Amino acid sequence: MSTRAGTVTNHARDLARKANIAVQRRTWGRRVNSWDHADSPGLDRVVEAVLDRVPQGRLGTVVDIGAGTGRLTLPLAERSERTIAVDVSAAMLDRLSERAAVSGLSTVETSATPAEQLDFEAGSVDLVVSNYALHHLRDADKAALVKAAAQWLKPGGLIVIGDMMFGRGGSSRDREIIAGKALAMLRKGPAGWWRIAKNAGRFLFRVQERPVSPETWVSMLRSAGLTDVVSTPVVAEAAVVSGRRPEGA
Numbered sequence: 001m002s003t004r005a006g007t008v009t010n011h012a013r014d015l016a017r018k019a020n021i022a023v024q025r026r027t028w029g030r031r032v033n034s035w036d037h038a039d040s041p042g043l044d045r046v047v048e049a050v051l052d053r054v055p056q057g058r059l060g061t062v063v064d065i066g067a068g069t070g071r072l073t074l075p076l077a078e079r080s081e082r083t084i085a086v087d088v089s090a091a092m093l094d095r096l097s098e099r100a101a102v103s104g105l106s107t108v109e110t111s112a113t114p115a116e117q118l119d120f121e122a123g124s125v126d127l128v129v130s131n132y133a134l135h136h137l138r139d140a141d142k143a144a145l146v147k148a149a150a151q152w153l154k155p156g157g158l159i160v161i162g163d164m165m166f167g168r169g170g171s172s173r174d175r176e177i178i179a180g181k182a183l184a185m186l187r188k189g190p191a192g193w194w195r196i197a198k199n200a201g202r203f204l205f206r207v208q209e210r211p212v213s214p215e216t217w218v219s220m221l222r223s224a225g226l227t228d229v230v231s232t233p234v235v236a237e238a239a240v241v242s243g244r245r246p247e248g249a
Ligand SMILES: C[S@@+](CC[C@H](N)C(=O)[O-])C[C@H]1O[C@@H](n2cnc3c(N)ncnc32)[C@H](O)[C@@H]1O
Pocket: 021, 024, 025, 028, 029, 035, 065, 066, 067, 068, 069, 070, 071, 072, 086, 087, 088, 089, 092, 113, 114, 115, 116, 130, 131, 132, 133, 134, 136, 137
């Protein structure tokens, strides 16, 4: 039975979700060039770690969530039958399509859909991947997405998530990562101090950046009914978590 309090809570959640989607779309729409040209050895290592977790050989249908300009999508598209790049920002996907065309990749489709509203037919996808995107989702939306993705997968299908993964200081690993980030910014002088203030606000109030720990991701994947759930640290702040839809499920 729905209560008035329940309806108000759901309404507030919907509004918060819509507001986040609008902020992400606007923010990333402006960052296409800077992100496309970002030169980060740490980020490259996370992409490699995600790709390492993907089975060798030909792939069927692949979905990349928060695909950006295709850092992960394009290498996968070289060996998949169908690759669907999903992103909240159409501007990011336009650049991804240009890059796919330059590389002669004809199997890439794009979908400018927020991850929170994504839907695929049950049992239709072989591989779901995501790199450095899902920390932008609200925590309840992360869990809902993992649950939905577990249904899209064919039996035996795989989900692999690479992302910044740490909590808000509850563990010594969290504290090391947060201190490391602060130190790196401090060393940049006044511009870095401003970034510390901005990022502290974002992390503290969970606006735009909402990382959760590898353990939380593991627990979300297990709760969605996935098996063989594995978490591997990659660089200081980042880890890769994967899980498989059981055969016969
Ligand atoms: C840090 S970039 C990572 C892009 C790409 N995966 C990569 O590794 O280069 C984050 C991406 O997530 C996308 N994004 C943020 N919020 C999203 C949402 N709610 N649904 C879908 N994509 C989202 C952004 O538009 C952006 O392209």
